[in-house]
Amino acid sequence: MKSIETILIMAIFTLFLSGCVEKEILDDINLIDGIGFDYVDGKKIRGTIVFPIFIKDKPPENRVLTGESLLKKEILQDIQLQAADPIVTGSMEVVLFSKELATKSGITELMDPFQRDPGVGSGIYLAVVEGETKELFEGKYGVRGNSTHISDIIDENIRNEDLPKTNLQIFLADFYSEGKSPFMPIIKKKSKDVVELTGVSFFNKGKLVETISSDKMFFFKLLVDKYSEGLHRVKIEEGEAAIRSIRSVHHYKLIKKNPMEVEVTIDVQGIINEFNGDKMYPNLERKLNKQFEKEINQECLALVKNFQEKNIDPIGFGHFVKTQIRGFDYKKWHESLYKDLVVKVKSNVEVTEAGVIQ
């Protein structure tokens, strides 16, 4: 008898409490997969959402809706007035900020809802857009929808090209870390149906302060991430060589404490894929190695110098030094120590193959 009572009570609870769960039936909601923010004036921002409309046997169509407001959630409310089905954020893929917005008013407040919303995955990509995000979303790229296309571009560049690994999780970790400053890729609408990755932008306390172009990205990635599949061109007198299958690792070492001196060692391995000179000799190979090392040393050092001048630290020297020194004081670090930090870059390049026919 007692078990019947228990079952009854449970059944009642299950039935009645299920009213507390909100239903979101897949085909009765607008799954936004991209959101972009543009600068309007000092106070207001304009939000643009894009959601796909799936059509059988065809690439999805993109619907773009915009709203203007002070807060991100308010923007969604504003947009909701224009949408027939509830807008949900759970399948978001990219969040874009216009460069103007990022430079002028910063993105700190805009980031907040994304870290609070449990429906938003931490693996989504953030990017800065040269131009307006609304304009970018209104194009038609790829066959899988605009946001998916943009996220695929970033994904592909992280996997096989020169963009260091980044996503919401990493951005937020850097953002809240005192010893590191966050970065985002920059994308640009090139034409009606082409989006391009043009570089990396660097933030200081939520505001965009510096950008580098895509040709410098290779060196930035050497400094902060490791390569498993990369490509770079090296020019010497005898010709130009393309080095493929680059693998790299970096090590930081604190060698002096007063003044602080950090040595960055970068080990690079690669295969010569293409050479437009006459013939490949072993000593040409050595020459290539030397040239490549020289390039790495120069460019990386230049990058670091530039970061120090702008007082940003996307490489995370602060974080690294803190792990090496007991009683490390971030205040001092930000005031003077970082600017005075001496960074040395050492690189070892090894070309393991030069092609089958020599």
Next chain:
Amino acid sequence: MKNSFFKKGGKDKESKDIKDKTSKKENLISMSKDYKKVIYTNEKTNIEFKIEYISSLVDEKIIQKSALPYLLEKEFTKITDIKEILPIAEVEISEDPKQIEERLFTGFVVLTISSNKEKFCFFSAQKEIGRNISVPEVEFSVIGPKEAFVETLEQNLNLIRKRLPVKELIVEETTVGQLSKTKVAIIYLQGVVDDENVNTVKQRINDIKIDQITDSSFIGQIISDNRNSPFPQVLDSERPDRVAAVLSEGKIAVIVDGSPHALIAPTTLIEFFSSFEDYLLNWILASFFRVIRLFAVAFSILVTPLYVATLTYHYELIPQDLLSILITSRRVIPFPPILEVLFLELTIELLREAGARLPTKVGQTIGIVGGIVIGTASVEAGLTSNVLLIFVALAALASFTTPVYRIGNTIRLLRFPFLLLAELWGIIGIALGFSLLLTHLIRLTSLGRPYLEPIYPTRLVDFKDSFIRLPLDAQRKRPLYLRSESPKRMNPKGNKKKDIDE
């Protein structure tokens, strides 16, 4: 006042009835057309004797060929002489008139001599009508023995005895059912089996008070530990090889006259997913198929509830590439996911029921009509999405992979509570349902032995024959949970093949 009056009257009537019955017993029997009573006279001694039998139970050939010639032509004066002149093994002399009825209805012929009506002689002349041993149909296997139990108890015992020709194989027989008088045989291997289990089975079967037993499933249901559980707690098998194998592991088999299925107890959940064919294959293959079967069962129970849960609550879980397929196939459907799923699941259940009830040839047609026509038509009509159609069809297919038919039925049923919970609570509901199911399984016992063994209670050694079947080398000991009196069943480890190196 009125009540007591009626009661009294009733009682009187009853006792009168009984009296009538006893006096009319002879008449009652003679009312049946197949009751035969013939009087003969012995040619040599001129003794008059009477034989009585039920013609539908008795093989008249035996009477004509092995009894009457001797009774008529050989000399006999007393009833005790008959034992010597009849060339029939089962001849009994008795003075107890109560036995007459019982013997008559078990295929004996009753012989009385007119001069001495106190004593009776019974000799057996049973008619053996039954089908021949055929190929197992429910538990079919491609390789291995191809014989299955039939409805006759003796024949079934013969099949088992042939595989275990030792004196330790004990066959105990009892009768169950006031009307059906069904013979029930409890079979076990003395010295291997745990006596406690034997006593439990015996006691439970002896306690049965029921008018009739049609099939072994009746016994199975009655002796189950928890009669409200959808899970079968005794395994039924139609394969004598399987029964012989589990007997030698230390389990108990119950065979019921008139049923082609033997009951095996105690059993565990895992056993329902192991086919006997697993033991006939190499262990790697066998383990692979077992894992596939377990996966199929999990799939079959969970796939449609997960579909409902994901589509109703957890759209975040769906990969971007799948979204397009799901949304486009669902957009035209007017129902929420739960109704869509219920519609298809019930259709499949209908097809299954119809297919099972109809004669084989019509059944096939129903399968084709149902599977192809209804399936595609309902997708085209926009009642269900084609993604779901695939899921439901696969789930139905997966539920058929269970080697024991009974557990397949359980799996068919289990899906529905899960569906309901998925609709109400999403994946949390499924988790809740799973917890309830697990609680139920943990508490379930078979003959008082844990049903979820070796998972709970954890018996690591018994994993050798559960999700995977380890090679025979690893099966040197009988399963631990059977508490066998002699756990070892193979020669100890380490004998190499004694081949001669040349």
